[in-house]
Amino acid sequence: MEFISLLFISAIGIHWLNLQGQRKRTALLAEQLRPFQIEKLMSQLTTSYMRALGESDPERQQHIFQLQEQAEQQLAADFQLLAREFAQLPAPVSRGLKLALPFIDQLSPKVCFDMRRLLEVHAKGIERAVDNREGLPNKARSFRMMGEMFLMQHSCHWFCRSKTIASARMLAQHQTRYEQALDAVSPETRQAYLAVVQATS
Numbered sequence: 001m002e003f004i005s006l007l008f009i010s011a012i013g014i015h016w017l018n019l020q021g022q023r024k025r026t027a028l029l030a031e032q033l034r035p036f037q038i039e040k041l042m043s044q045l046t047t048s049y050m051r052a053l054g055e056s057d058p059e060r061q062q063h064i065f066q067l068q069e070q071a072e073q074q075l076a077a078d079f080q081l082l083a084r085e086f087a088q089l090p091a092p093v094s095r096g097l098k099l100a101l102p103f104i105d106q107l108s109p110k111v112c113f114d115m116r117r118l119l120e121v122h123a124k125g126i127e128r129a130v131d132n133r134e135g136l137p138n139k140a141r142s143f144r145m146m147g148e149m150f151l152m153q154h155s156c157h158w159f160c161r162s163k164t165i166a167s168a169r170m171l172a173q174h175q176t177r178y179e180q181a182l183d184a185v186s187p188e189t190r191q192a193y194l195a196v197v198q199a200t201s
Helices: 002-033 038-053 058-067 069-086 115-131 138-160 163-174 178-184 187-197
Strands: 095-097 112-114
Touching: 002 069, 002 138, 038 058, 038 069, 038 138, 058 138, 069 115, 069 138, 095 115, 095 138, 112 115, 112 187, 115 138, 115 187, 138 163, 138 178, 138 187, 163 178, 178 187
Parallel strands: none
Antiparallel strands: 095 112
């Protein structure tokens, strides 16, 4: 009976410590995001892309895509600045946890990922998609952009909470599974992203 009580108390303690860590990381990211309109721009672009993709008139569809050019450029610029600012933070506070256990980042960096590197990966991925260096047609380009945005948002939620929660939020908000977002981004983004989150040191 004492062993069960000890387990229960330990579980409560771990949960409480996890919540404290999550709140600190969430507050840190919110502070870094505050000067920018990244969330607003992502919402605008996602809504506009979906509206364009559902449009049967090619000319109207093209017009909707063209109207998003300024927002796309602003998103790419804002995210470049965010990645640059976040890169100035020290390693301990910029680590995301692969396992939701308190202080595990201090015990073993192998079970962490560097959010500074991950934001740099997403900044480059969004910039490539906006520049459309591959010359993708509008439909394919919009899917690429949404993949880049959704995966970036997933990384932010993973950093703040956990991968499981991030994946659940993406599925609920965008009806998109983690694997689908990973497939939708450019090969360059996917390779660089996996190199960060699967790094062993």
